Amino acid sequence: MSHATQHTKVQAQAVEDYLAGLPQFHVGPLWKFLSQALTPEPQSQVRPHLWRWQELRPQLLRSGELVSAAEAERRVLMLLNPGLEGRIATTHTLYGGLQLILPGEVARTHRHTPNALRFIMEGEGAYTVVDGEKITMSPGDFVLTPNWTWHDHGSESTGPVVWLDGLDIPLIQMLEGIFFDPYAEEAQPLTKPLDGSVADYGKSGFLPTWQRATSAHSPLLKYAWKDAREAVMSLGPDAFSPFDGAMLEYVNPVTGGPSLPTMASFLQRLQPGQQTQAHRHSSSAVYLAVEGHGRTTIAAKTYEWSPGDVFALPTWAWHTHENLSASQDAMLFSFTDAPVMKFLHLYREQAM
């Protein structure tokens, strides 16, 4: 063995011993981890995944036979991303769940720091109360429960009511910003007019002059399906995106910004036969198929959807949408974490 080789071996052993001794000081060598920490682009643990309505609806209804809303507080099947085992997460920042409320039930009043949104999937006659305002819910309605607002849900329906919950739980957990408060009573008092925020802020193009809310979230707490659908149907060709089709954001009518500070929500229409061009962005999303039949290709894998199916889009993943019907429009609702990324100057978008 040459002197040089022996020196190298001694040196290598010294480095190994040195590294083995570091953990006791709670330090680590960046030079061993730099390339895995600072990757050229995001390396998402989130997996694209589609949850089938046909499979989940029976599971949800079964939960209604086994667990009451009173026992559960919220009777929800969480949509758990297969790449994020052990976490309450649909993407790394967003949570989606299917909530069921049965006739006569009340899901008791509470508040929490995560923001919530709801998109009604099935059933008439349920309501939610947000800070004293009772809000009626019909299929397709989009409803907000902003950060720290008191909310309870109830049903005056004769059948099951189901909606998609969207919350920023994983993001707020990561930020260690979770606070939760139960209300002293099951239901909170109704202190405001029924659907009052819709009366005040729900007519596009008009705002009250006397009172103009300046909160971080939209003062409009419900966006009715009829209005949203009409708006997306009447969009002119100049407003179509080659990447998203005819797409509208549910905005805060006062600021034009996202309806919630952490989540942006959208309704998009794909015309019969339409296939969008591939793009990717540094925001993750949860989609709900609302109408029609189509497929979305995410990172070269295809997910075929029909109404009620939900799918997760990881950040920075190439994707295209296709309407598989030659005669019917397809409609997708979605919510994303783009407002957070934009606020932090981390938002990027790329066309293929």
Ligand code: GTQ
């Ligand atoms: O309806 O308040 O899916 O607090 C998760 C947590 C729904 C709700 C969820 C919640 C709610």
